[in-house]
Amino acid sequence: MLPVLISLLAGLVCASAPQAEEELVVLDGAALQAVLVELGASALVEVSGLGRSRGGRAIQTLKLSSAVGDETARPAILVVAGLDGPHAYTTSMAVSFLRQLVAGYGRDERITSFLDSTTVYCLPRLDVDGAAARFAQPLAEVMGTGRGIDNDRDGLRGEDPPADVNGDGWVTRMRVVDPEGEWIIDPADPRAMKKADRAAGEVGRFKNYGEGYDRDGDERVAEDAPLDAVVNRNFPRNWTENDGAAGRYPTDEPGVLAMCDFILAHTDIALVLAYGDEGNLVGKPETQKDAGPSERGSVVTGIFEEDAKVYAELGKRYRKITDNKSEGLGEQPGSLQGWLYHHRGLFTLNISPWAVPLDAKAKTEEGGDEDEQGALLKNSKTSAEQDDAESQDDSPEASDDSKRLLWLDQNGIEAHVPWTRFDHPELGEVEIGGFKPYALVEPGPARLAKITAVHFEHLLSLAELLPRPSLNLIELQDLDSGLFEVSVALSNRALLPLFSRAGERSRTGSPVQVHLDLPQGAELIAGSLRTLVHGLEGAGGRKELRWLIRFSGAGSGAQIRLESKHAGRTKVALEVN
Amino acid sequence: MQALLCALALLLPQGESQATPDAPLQTGPDGLALHRPKKVDIAFNRLYDDVEIYALLDKILAAYPKLVSMQVIGQSIEGRELRVYTINNPDTGIDTEKPAMWIDANVHGNEIQGGEVAVYLVWYLMENYGTTERVTSLVDEFVFYVLPMVNPDGRHHWIHEVHSPHSSRTGYKPTDNDRDGAFDEDPADDLDGDGNITMMRKYAPGEGTHRINQDDPRIMERVPRDDRHLRGDWLMLGWEGVDNDGDGSINEDGFGGYDMNRAWPALWRPEFIQYGAGPYPLFWPETRCIADFLHEHSNVAAVQSFHNSGGMILRGPGGEIFGKYPRKDLQVFDELGRDGELMLPFYDYMIIWKDLYSVFGGFVTWTYEGLGIISFTNELMTSARLFPDKEKAPDSHWFDDNLHLGAGFVDWHPVNHPFYGEIELGGFRKDVGRVPPSFLIEEMLHRNALFCIKHAAAMPRVEIKSALVTPLGGDLAAVDVIFENLSLIPTRTARAAQEGIGAADCFTLEGPDIVVLAGGFRRDRWRPERIDLAEHEPARLLSEDGIGSRSQVRLRWIVRGSGPLTVGWSGQKARDVQQALAIP
Numbered sequence A: 001m002l003p004v005l006i007s008l009l010a011g012l013v014c015a016s017a018p019q020a021e022e023e024l025v026v027l028d029g030a031a032l033q034a035v036l037v038e039l040g041a042s043a044l045v046e047v048s049g050l051g052r053s054r055g056g057r058a059i060q061t062l063k064l065s066s067a068v069g070d071e072t073a074r075p076a077i078l079v080v081a082g083l084d085g086p087h088a089y090t091t092s093m094a095v096s097f098l099r100q101l102v103a104g105y106g107r108d109e110r111i112t113s114f115l116d117s118t119t120v121y122c123l124p125r126l127d128v129d130g131a132a133a134r135f136a137q138p139l140a141e142v143m144g145t146g147r148g149i150d151n152d153r154d155g156l157r158g159e160d161p162p163a164d165v166n167g168d169g170w171v172t173r174m175r176v177v178d179p180e181g182e183w184i185i186d187p188a189d190p191r192a193m194k195k196a197d198r199a200a201g202e203v204g205r206f207k208n209y210g211e212g213y214d215r216d217g218d219e220r221v222a223e224d225a226p227l228d229a230v231v232n233r234n235f236p237r238n239w240t241e242n243d244g245a246a247g248r249y250p251t252d253e254p255g256v257l258a259m260c261d262f263i264l265a266h267t268d269i270a271l272v273l274a275y276g277d278e279g280n281l282v283g284k285p286e287t288q289k290d291a292g293p294s295e296r297g298s299v300v301t302g303i304f305e306e307d308a309k310v311y312a313e314l315g316k317r318y319r320k321i322t323d324n325k326s327e328g329l330g331e332q333p334g335s336l337q338g339w340l341y342h343h344r345g346l347f348t349l350n351i352s353p354w355a356v357p358l359d360a361k362a363k364t365e366e367g368g369d370e371d372e373q374g375a376l377l378k379n380s381k382t383s384a385e386q387d388d389a390e391s392q393d394d395s396p397e398a399s400d401d402s403k404r405l406l407w408l409d410q411n412g413i414e415a416h417v418p419w420t421r422f423d424h425p426e427l428g429e430v431e432i433g434g435f436k437p438y439a440l441v442e443p444g445p446a447r448l449a450k451i452t453a454v455h456f457e458h459l460l461s462l463a464e465l466l467p468r469p470s471l472n473l474i475e476l477q478d479l480d481s482g483l484f485e486v487s488v489a490l491s492n493r494a495l496l497p498l499f500s501r502a503g504e505r506s507r508t509g510s511p512v513q514v515h516l517d518l519p520q521g522a523e524l525i526a527g528s529l530r531t532l533v534h535g536l537e538g539a540g541g542r543k544e545l546r547w548l549i550r551f552s553g554a555g556s557g558a559q560i561r562l563e564s565k566h567a568g569r570t571k572v573a574l575e576v577n
Numbered sequence B: 001m002q003a004l005l006c007a008l009a010l011l012l013p014q015g016e017s018q019a020t021p022d023a024p025l026q027t028g029p030d031g032l033a034l035h036r037p038k039k040v041d042i043a044f045n046r047l048y049d050d051v052e053i054y055a056l057l058d059k060i061l062a063a064y065p066k067l068v069s070m071q072v073i074g075q076s077i078e079g080r081e082l083r084v085y086t087i088n089n090p091d092t093g094i095d096t097e098k099p100a101m102w103i104d105a106n107v108h109g110n111e112i113q114g115g116e117v118a119v120y121l122v123w124y125l126m127e128n129y130g131t132t133e134r135v136t137s138l139v140d141e142f143v144f145y146v147l148p149m150v151n152p153d154g155r156h157h158w159i160h161e162v163h164s165p166h167s168s169r170t171g172y173k174p175t176d177n178d179r180d181g182a183f184d185e186d187p188a189d190d191l192d193g194d195g196n197i198t199m200m201r202k203y204a205p206g207e208g209t210h211r212i213n214q215d216d217p218r219i220m221e222r223v224p225r226d227d228r229h230l231r232g233d234w235l236m237l238g239w240e241g242v243d244n245d246g247d248g249s250i251n252e253d254g255f256g257g258y259d260m261n262r263a264w265p266a267l268w269r270p271e272f273i274q275y276g277a278g279p280y281p282l283f284w285p286e287t288r289c290i291a292d293f294l295h296e297h298s299n300v301a302a303v304q305s306f307h308n309s310g311g312m313i314l315r316g317p318g319g320e321i322f323g324k325y326p327r328k329d330l331q332v333f334d335e336l337g338r339d340g341e342l343m344l345p346f347y348d349y350m351i352i353w354k355d356l357y358s359v360f361g362g363f364v365t366w367t368y369e370g371l372g373i374i375s376f377t378n379e380l381m382t383s384a385r386l387f388p389d390k391e392k393a394p395d396s397h398w399f400d401d402n403l404h405l406g407a408g409f410v411d412w413h414p415v416n417h418p419f420y421g422e423i424e425l426g427g428f429r430k431d432v433g434r435v436p437p438s439f440l441i442e443e444m445l446h447r448n449a450l451f452c453i454k455h456a457a458a459m460p461r462v463e464i465k466s467a468l469v470t471p472l473g474g475d476l477a478a479v480d481v482i483f484e485n486l487s488l489i490p491t492r493t494a495r496a497a498q499e500g501i502g503a504a505d506c507f508t509l510e511g512p513d514i515v516v517l518a519g520g521f522r523r524d525r526w527r528p529e530r531i532d533l534a535e536h537e538p539a540r541l542l543s544e545d546g547i548g549s550r551s552q553v554r555l556r557w558i559v560r561g562s563g564p565l566t567v568g569w570s571g572q573k574a575r576d577v578q579q580a581l582a583i584p
Ligand SMILES: [Zn+2]
Pocket: B108, B111, B261, B307, B308
């Protein structure tokens, strides 16, 4: 780990202009801490504690804002990464963004104006406990890290965890010949396993377990890990009741509670970027219309049609900048991303930065161009168990895992541990092998640097999309005897509306306030001294406000003032002579 | 157990009663007319504030320090303690090893009288312990966790500040209900300074929506809308108040402004579906500390929560979308609910969503749906108690006029409103309607406390009905055991079994020289070979279903060896039982 740390620090010290790294590695807890300390030394950065995880590790947030002008009048973008253990690498992206912003402020015009107009909050790693597994021996992908639960309902907690049975340093998978087995070896690639398609006459031959023991003798293997409530399934939206993996109740996990309170406390957040397993910019997110009708109190899946249009445009721009083809998962129960959009009304860009492409072609033909224009490819991740290849024709469909292996081979990545015979103490003869932990999740240092560079570009492109309504005086007409009619237009030229449709419904955002300030001697005849604006469309959304005011003498000091938590501030003076 | 009871009876301070030499010595049980003087004297014909409620319970605790203990489980928004008073006899074991009943009240700040039910229950159990046999055995066998006030802030403000019968329902975390960036800036205002928040009406001849009742000028009635020719002379302007924040609305951002009985993590829905739910479940400290307490006390096997008003014994589901509760659990709910209707003759046993209204994230729906515990909410006080025969009661004033001589009503009187000009104020005082009058309080407390006792007595009690060894030849033997739950409530509710809530029940057999070869639940009482054989670990048979309501579970183990052995049952909702046997 030490060399990594040094190179990162060196990068920080030497950076004279923002420059994308050649390679970006995954940060362990200490390395992340060191980077936060370095970043905290910048006058632009404020590092705050967000409490500790269940495992006692510190969770931290950063705030970046320049000292130019009134920083409280700016909208903010929140960058969240490291929502689960396997996606620990996304923390490196978030931290790299911050380093580039810090290094570029005052030097790079785009970065300077970005930070002078927009606050950036960053939570580089929420599941700090899960991320620790990335650096543990043996290596395992750990999704669950929270409160221990009795997965197999035998009265014991965590008695049968995944383990490195053959001592090769990786927790992979085990296949065992078993008459009850539902798995077969994929004919397309004997390293890959696929579920037997019984309808097509395929007969299962293997059982396919995670690597581990049956220490409690219940004929289930590695079924009860010690810590297995999943942090990013513990948020309140569509939380799964009575499922230990989701926590005893929403916000049971300390980091989740702290995160929720952070969101409630920071009303200046106008947009969230969440890097993790969910995605809504590459594929088309499900809308409420897709989800169909619902009864009172049912959890409506899918986003509002109005918001889907905004997401579609955001997705188009995102894909253009990043060329990312990883769709990511749809909204997961109890995820931060779902809570932010549905319950807090925040536009939340869910980004799955990378997945092993499924479109690799065997080298026999050249079809690159055609492929590029092809349909969006579903790149799901994680274990082979989730694969459910649907064949369109009669020829047996190659499993997704075999497609992944093809791509990995072509790119020279050794991602697979060959199946090796092993005499298992409980199961007898087994074969241990399969994908190395993190091999299907992490893009690798060089690719991660490239991915980060384009995602930094994407981040910079977002400031101008945030709603910042302007006030324009349309009319200041002297009607007679000091009576004036005043009208102003509130307009929003940005792509994003003042509130998402979900935000209008959830009534969670702070409405924009338009105040009429009158000097001594001026009197309001019609209109109201304060107006709350609960919605304003994007891309030219407009709203007019009118007043009748009687001025006795000069009206100096009269003004109309727009105040908001997340959409900036502005004012216009009324000069009456 | 018998020997223990005698010893306890001797310990009771019978000689300490305050009877003077001249007074007749009365020794009858409490609740009957000629009962003996009390060790702790409490006036049960009035309601108390938050400090007094704790003081009363502390007094009972001081008189019965062995059986009553207190712990602070959390603090309210304004720093008031949330206290759980535990009734447990340490001589019969520590509390967490016995089934317990949870009782709470007053989550809605203005719904206060459940706090007094809690006090009465503790007092009744203690005053009758050692003298009323069934109280003694109940207290020896079971545990009571009593939290008299979930929302002591709401109670305090409702009692000590100006309020209507319906205000101060919320907790007191400042909340921006009108989303103008200011918190709690526009509450109701006591315009006439009389200590009451009543209704505002304005005389508007020919332009109003209401008129004065012909028989009783205190009563306002809406002019029927379908008659175009009828116009009222009065406008009703809502609760007493002004537009404190100048936004054009009156009383739209009062203190707090949320509902702590919509905050629980079962069928919880966000604010835009369920008013008062908060940004996430258990958002307020009062709710979170209770959730943690109940999660840490898996021995709680019965739950009762008190609200007002309406005279209801409520059970979930809170929303139609939930569907139906499992049939086996409904039998338990129904039996207790029907008994409740008899014990509380002015109350109806009802389903929340169906008979009242939809409640998402309610407390007792969570304790059942999320914790698997049979749970009720009682809505205390009903006008049916005031007017048993509604047909004959002339109007809502008749009771107040004749039994309080009009003391409950603030008659309409003029006031100058800063915005509406000349208006009139009038209405019932805050302690009329939702809480009973003084002379009916004790009856309400007793009936509801005894309904709790009824529910507590239904908590599971497991016994080993029989345990038999049958030699099978060689060194093999069969061990047949019948476990019985004597009570109405099963050791695992069907909900707990379905959802995998809490730990499964565990039936065990162990002996130093015994090898358990096989075992399982018997399917047929007559045919011993019909066994659902366990697939592994036959010495430790797990059961999600537990032992049903007043039911038996029959097991057979096939063992090898001889000598002493122990069979047993352990579970979360009843005391563990064991029995020693021997194979010759
Ligand atoms: Zn209530």
